[in-house]
Amino acid sequence: MSKKIGDVILDLQNISLRFGGVKALTDISFNVREHEIRAIIGPNGAGKSSMLNVINGVYHPQEGKIMFRGTERKKMEPHMAARQNIARTFQNIALFKGMTVLDNIMTGRITKMKANFIEHALWFGRAKKEELEHRKVVEEVIDFLEIQHIRKTPVNRLPYGLQKRVELARALAAEPTMLLLDEPMAGMNVEEKQDMCRFILDVNDQFGTTIVLIEHDMGVVMDISDRVVVLDYGKKIGDGVPDEVKNNEDVIKAYLGAGH
Amino acid sequence: MLYREAGQFKTTYAADQQIFPIRQDRLGILVLLVIAFLGVPLLASEYWFSAILIPFLIFALAALGLNILTGYAGQLSLGSAAFMAVGAYAAYNFQLRVEGIPILVSFICAGLTAAGVGILFGLPSLRIKGFYLAVATLAAQFFIVWCLTKFPWLSNNSSSGVISTQKLIIFGHELKTPVEKYLLVLSIVVFLALAAKNMVRSATGRAWMAVRDMDVAASVIGIRLMPTKLLAFAVSSFYCGVAGALYAFCYLGSVEPDGFSLDMSFKILFMIIIGGVGSIMGSFLGAAFILLLPIFLDIALPFLAGLFGLPFASETVSHIQILVFGALIMFFLIVEPHGLARLWQIAKEKLRLWPFPH
Known part of the structure; x- marks a missing residue:
């Protein structure tokens, strides 16, 4: 190596x-x-x-x-x-099970988002721009881990191996x-x-x-x-x-x- | 084959992330809004406005507030009616004591006051969860109602805390008829519902759901639990507060502290259980269901009794109402914990495949 x-x-x-x-x-x-x-x-x-x-x-x-x-x-x-x-994954899968794969991975980027809840509520200012920018990074992670086909699936419907992969994706999304x-x-x-x-x-x-x-x-x-x-x-x-x-x-x- | 996204290709992330990504949904919402804003005012009678539509919208707003807190952020609360009371009395006091304050501004201030009180009673959520938190919010319920009765200043020294709301004047025009009040309530509710939808589909909502689903993982990802939970309490109480102000100003016209009882808090909780925990639309479905069911039973039960020639006392209706509510809540908790909204979603998934089985 x-x-x-x-x-x-x-x-x-x-x-x-x-x-x-x-x-x-x-x-x-x-x-x-x-x-x-x-x-x-x-x-x-x-x-x-x-x-x-x-x-x-x-x-x-x-x-x-x-x-x-x-x-x-x-x-x-x-x-x-x-x-x-510093990002991590857990021994027992710790995904947010009520959310889709995409939302789980987007959550991984939360420290990099600056918009506040009022901007989110009214969908102005940084809110929309950030959602799109971060979506792009998240899609790169999704491509990298080859989970494109499940991005809109709620995580609790996925088999174990894929859940592990989604958890890795969420950690990687934080770069x-x-x-x-x-x-x-x-x-x-x-x-x-x-x-x-x-x-x-x-x-x-x-x-x-x-x-x-x-x-x-x-x-x-x-x-x-x-x-x-x-x-x-x-x-x-x-x-x-x-x-x-x-x-x-x-x-x-x-x-x-x-x-x- | 009518409802499906086939053929609607998304070529940008913006298109994929819009508020209603499926064209049929967008059309559906548009049609619904046109009916609500234009159709209903032409067709409905005065009784419908003041007895059904206005309370429906107000309770849907309160349920939406509770749903943000309980359904999205996972913090159980039994104090929704108390936060509505804060909103109602705050709006009254702002109108009374601040010279020339526009009514909409005082509604916003009422919401903010409720948000402040909500944050205060949300503080225990930092240490306790679930059932115990519900008991802590129960304290809010009793304390606030007690406060409003105890301190006459809050109700401008009226006996037993009853307040009669001021005139509704918007841009120099007084709203008197039920239709006008309906349109005011509808506009506020639609605006706040869209704002809620935007919050839950963005980073704010994801932080709430992350805390709800697994708080350890959420904090490891970088979500600060305290601000996230308190924000949920604040936003939720803001919605309940505005609902309370509308309840006083647009629905009843005069309210007393005891009107915002624990019963009402439970009623709002039942709305989200039956409508759907963690669903914006569920709040509306639940409110409609809970409010319309008694009216339906009122009409249907005597009719049924007459059909079988049974003697029927009027108080039996209210007894049967309680029975039916109890049974329905147990049914939903066991069979479909995600409520009517989930049933609707299943129906949509079936529709996407129709006419094929899978």
């Missing part, structure tokens, strides 16, 4: 997160470089999703420092992460610099997985988007990611390029058990 991996864009230093007495994450440090595909793996309950939630401001770690683009991040809310161009994907391939068949891998690689390649990815399918992870971090019981047990991680003793132990 001949892509250019840039400087560190996100640096997590000694992150600890507790829920009451339960330690979800303990003293975890790793970084993400610009334009890379960074995978987070680990057995169930290892704290992978919590890690993503820390990155985009849903959870607030009790200890540790998060540096994003060189500045330390203070307490933040999820909508602020969106304004810093994120960093994209967090929480198990994008869970529950998919081989073909759907191949499609999804292709889309992830294409996004990374064409738009230079930095991708942080949680995935259980080891074949996929080892194939598409540049670096992998491994968590187990909220602790980091491995970090490096896929080949390194594959041969790491601790990682093998965590996945296969001690007595293999």
